[in-house]
Amino acid sequence: MPPANGGYMVAAYVAAGVIYLAYSVWLYWRSRDR
């Protein structure tokens, strides 16, 4: 029986997703055509 640690998995995926998405959006916005 695998240990129940899905919460950690979710935390890691959310944290990574937020960072990547935030950087992408930031990069997109600051480099948009003025």
Added chain:
Amino acid sequence: MASSASGAAAVLEVTGLAKRFGHVRALRGIGFSLGPGESLAVFGPNGAGKTTLLRVLAGLLKPDAGTVRFGGARGDGGVAPASRGPDAAHRRRVGLISHYSLLYDGLTAGENLAFYARLYALAEPRAAARRALEGVGLEARAGDPVSTFSRGMVQRLAIARALLHDPDVLLLDEPFSGLDQRAAATLRALLGRLRSERRTMVLVTHNIDEGLELATHVAIQVAGAFASLGARDGDLAAYRARYAEATARDG
């Protein structure tokens, strides 16, 4: 210019110098040539690129394009193509006098000069230092730290430093700035003597009142380029008018 003056080969020949810092074009297509005993005064407002020009001539900065060539009296050598930095032969030909002294305040006058004599690989550093000190009348203060010197004495020592290796091209960057009248008069006399030794000089300054009488040729530099260049053919008033006109055109 050189050939017109004396027929001798040019000591300093500069062609097509260009240099930019980021988006600022500090030098744009500057060229001139000077023979032995000729001296060029470059006037221009702050930010015209005068100091950059002098630093390129001195080999402190690499130009993006163009050449600085030394020839004449002491044979060829010191060719500085744009792609490469200036070599040691180039550096032995030039001396730089700026409003910075390039000296160490914590060392004595003698120690400063002996140190530079070693860098120039002169045969007897201490003797060379002593001779250079005698040349500017500072031999009595050889053992005193530079920090105890007056501004005028520091400037004389800076000149001794620049002349240590007996360069045939002297570069002067605002040499009069910060000097009181007496020190400026001493400096003027010293520079007159150097010119009579047939050294080639380039002097840059924003103050047209200083240095015009030392020059055989005059250039006005605005926004990185020479707005005018030629043998000195007018008095102070005439050049003041030209200077005002050239800087006004730039806006």
Added chain:
Amino acid sequence: MGEVLAQAWAIAAKDLLLEFRSRTAFLSALVFTALVLAIFNFARDPTAVSSVDLAPSVLWITFSFAGVLGLNRAFGLEKENRAIDGLLLSPASRTALFLGKTLANLVFVGAVEAIALPLFALFFNVPLLEILGPLVLVIALATVGFVTVGTLMSSMAVNTRFGEMMLLVLVLPFLLTPVSTAAEMTARLFAHRPFAEWAPWLKLLAAYDIAFVVLCTLVFEFTLEE
């Protein structure tokens, strides 16, 4: 080559003479070292951590920080009156300039270490004499490593905003190898472990020294104005 070494020596001798005249950097590095050694020892809970366990780390933290803080001086003194222009104007090669600066820094840091080491032995009550030979070797190799990188970085840091802080930010990541290998070897020396046990660390440190001395000498010219 002979000329390069002569010029390097002239520059190093000039730097050391200047430092000898003022002694400001040297004295402050010494005081810093003594303070850190004393504070570490005082803050240690004697019932929990024995001083011998703590000693190698403290020694290397002290040496490396004192060393790096002193490195600002090397190119800082050239800024006054733009003396660096005088050096660059001269026919002395850039390699000679880098070697001269590194040499002066090595003497400077070495002198701080030579005074700090007995102090360290006293505070931490470690017998140094019997391991002095190998310990000096370790100190010398580690010092060469971080002083070389530090000298290069200080040539850049002096021309940045917040130069002294910048030097620390630039150099600290590079301290990992010399400082941790040196601390490991020091710990094994204190415990009188056989040479075979610390030989791998020694090899790594020597490789680091060679690699960074060569690379720093090669790239130094790019830290100068051009």
Added chain:
Amino acid sequence: MTAIPSAERALKRGGILMAIGLAAVAVVYVRALVFTPEEATQGLAQKIFYIHVPSAWVALYLAYAIVGIFSVLYLLLKDPRLDLVASSSAEVGTVFATVVLITGPIWGKTVWGTWWTWDARLTSTLFLYFIYLAYLVLRSAVEEPGRRARYCAVLGILGALLVPFIHMTVYLFRTLHPMPVVLQPGRPQLPGSMLITLLSSFVAFTVFYAGLLARRYAWARLRAARAQEEADASR
């Protein structure tokens, strides 16, 4: 001036590649979370690997190598665009390294029972992160573009040489970190389905990195071109 239109086109292309990369990462998310079986000993937390390991590949190897290579090229050729590539890669690499440093401890907590340990790989990642930070700080501390580029290139090259030394240093210490389990002959392989997820996530994150880099670089070029035009206009 043709510099501005060409940079604008590059910016659009970068934007498209960035969108493709984001979509690929989203696919990896779905595949890893929904369609990949749970590992028996580590449980769901093992799935952190599918984002952690490819991020580490980008941050610690790919982006780092690009910084190093383009730093060397800049010093040799002095083309300002090379410096823009290196600095763009450093910024994007820092983002990936941040993810590595956040997801790593989360996984570590489930297996080691502690968020942080001075394990070899964690330590080396942290030190590489410090070099990224030093690079970005140095960039902000030098005004003149030519000098900034030279300084950053010097740091980039020294940093690249430091990587093998950091690895060797930390491997001389005992390590808690799992050794790489992919493609090592003589060791048990990951089960097929998990391996496919991991390999596809490598591809996805690499494309994502390329997209971010392209966009970041094109923007830097556009800014430089606009600044140049302004400087020329004011002359």
